[in-house]
Amino acid sequence: MNINDDEKLLYLANLIAVARADGAISPNEAETIHSAQKRIGARKTMLRKAESIAEAPDYVPSPVGPLSTKIANLEDMVLVSLIDGAIDQAEKPVVVTFARDVGVTNDQLAVIVAQAKDAIAESDATRTCPSCSASAPVDAKFCPNCGGSLEQ
Numbered sequence: 115m116n117i118n119d120d121e122k123l124l125y126l127a128n129l130i131a132v133a134r135a136d137g138a139i140s141p142n143e144a145e146t147i148h149s150a151q152k153r154i155g156a157r158k159t160m161l162r163k164a165e166s167i168a169e170a171p172d173y174v175p176s177p178v179g180p181l182s183t184k185i186a187n188l189e190d191m192v193l194v195s196l197i198d199g200a201i202d203q204a205e206k207p208v209v210v211t212f213a214r215d216v217g218v219t220n221d222q223l224a225v226i227v228a229q230a231k232d233a234i235a236e237s238d239a240t241r242t243c244p245s246c247s248a249s250a251p252v253d254a255k256f257c258p259n260c261g262g263s264l265e266q
């Protein structure tokens with residue numbers, strides 16, 4: 115992906131903003147953001163700056179770069195939203211608004227969501243139990259170690 119440093123910064127801020135929409139960034143969301151950071155060639159210092167930008171109370175994710183970058187950013191936002199099992203009710207409007215701003219239709223967004231779900235299923239993604247910190251399959255409702263609820 116060939117985008118400049120300012121675009122990389124906002125790309126990452128968009129991912130962080132959607133992850134923070136429900137109040138906290140889960141370990142799986144943080145790992146997914148870190149993977150995107152590596153993929154777009156952003157330095158770790160950029161990730162820290164992006165966190166500061168996304169934490170501003172008035173920050174609203176907005177499309178950056180050429181259309182291919184905007185779509186990739188949307189795909190990563192969907193992946194971050196789904197990595198814990200489902201798009202949280204607080205994350206959904208952020209993703210839908212961003213998709214609308216990019217010019218993606220509801221049908222196209224549904225395809226992106228389906229592809230992200232398939233990618234997660236194929237990756238053997240796991241999430242961390244909030245009670246005991248054990249690893250559990252991303253689609254599990256209860257921790258296989260302690261039996262605690264994994265639903266947020």
